[in-house]
Amino acid sequence: MPPQLVLKSGALSASIRPDKGGALAALDAVRDGEALPLLRTPEPGEFQAGSMVLAPFSNRIADGFTFEGTYHPLAVNREGERFPIHGDAFQKAWTVARADETEAVLSLDGAFGPYRYRAELAYTVDGPALHMRLSMTNTGPRLPFGGGFHPWFHKDAATRLQFRAQNVWLETADHLPDRALALAQTPEWDFSGGKTVPARFLNNAFTGWDGLARVEQPSQGIATVVTAAAPLDVLIVHTREDAAFICAEPVSHGVDAHNAPGQPGLVPLDTGETLDLAMSIAWTALD
Numbered sequence: 001m002p003p004q005l006v007l008k009s010g011a012l013s014a015s016i017r018p019d020k021g022g023a024l025a026a027l028d029a030v031r032d033g034e035a036l037p038l039l040r041t042p043e044p045g046e047f048q049a050g051s052m053v054l055a056p057f058s059n060r061i062a063d064g065f066t067f068e069g070t071y072h073p074l075a076v077n078r079e080g081e082r083f084p085i086h087g088d089a090f091q092k093a094w095t096v097a098r099a100d101e102t103e104a105v106l107s108l109d110g111a112f113g114p115y116r117y118r119a120e121l122a123y124t125v126d127g128p129a130l131h132m133r134l135s136m137t138n139t140g141p142r143l144p145f146g147g148g149f150h151p152w153f154h155k156d157a158a159t160r161l162q163f164r165a166q167n168v169w170l171e172t173a174d175h176l177p178d179r180a181l182a183l184a185q186t187p188e189w190d191f192s193g194g195k196t197v198p199a200r201f202l203n204n205a206f207t208g209w210d211g212l213a214r215v216e217q218p219s220q221g222i223a224t225v226v227t228a229a230a231p232l233d234v235l236i237v238h239t240r241e242d243a244a245f246i247c248a249e250p251v252s253h254g255v256d257a258h259n260a261p262g263q264p265g266l267v268p269l270d271t272g273e274t275l276d277l278a279m280s281i282a283w284t285a286l287d
Helices: none
Strands: 005-009 012-017 023-031 034-037 051-054 064-067 070-073 095-099 103-112 115-126 129-138 143-145 148-154 160-163 167-171 177-182 202-207 212-217 222-228 234-239 245-251 267-269 274-285
Touching: 005 103, 005 115, 012 115, 012 129, 023 129, 023 274, 064 143, 115 143, 129 143, 129 267, 148 222, 148 274, 160 245, 212 245, 222 245, 267 274
Parallel strands: none
Antiparallel strands: 005 012, 012 023, 023 034, 023 051, 051 148, 064 070, 095 103, 103 115, 115 129, 129 274, 143 267, 148 245, 160 212, 167 177, 167 202, 202 234, 212 222, 222 274, 234 245
16 A cells, blocks of 8 residues: 555545554645645655644643543653643554545554554545544543644635634643633634734634634635534634644644543543544635
């Protein structure tokens, strides 16, 4: 099986790297004979992919966590980070279970700290949309699971972002949650009407997200639309002032939810139980 799988549906093409964390390496659309990249293509050796899979949890956990009276330490898994981040699925080679022109199904036996799980990742192209489904089955002791997807979209001075949510979490200098602000009272953080992506550092979790986000690229004349199903009701938005990307990450829980009261968004799984996560990316021409 080649290291890169290519799926095609009409004008849409998706390239998948099972050997690189099961990542979506590229997603391209053809418009008027021109190939338009819908996701950012990383430079050689970069951490980013076009879209990464986050399992068995999303974002950072402050060192470790306590669950049902037992403390579970976690090791840092990425150079330059102070805390463990995004689990291990994005760092492992996945096995190709089956693949054809429109669908690829991958599998992984994961192990991160106390977590033991078997994951299945399916990519399917249909018309102008790519559908992604991640299933995690707990093969270890009862633990709280979560996860999501981490797409990297292009960003230039004209890129616009639109989505609806209820709250935004500000962060500490260590990129851990600080406090939540209601978007109804803080219009500068409200993207519901669509706004140009600010030319500054953003790394914030938006909770109460309705599962729909739109990234418009006027310079290309296209928009990409992200649709996520429950329990993916948190959108993490990340960019930097000098960066040519904007991340809009559908995830099932906030940053360091393992250490928040009640562990909101995390799903306790007994041995043999499964958590399913799904999202789609579709493209359309701008009017």
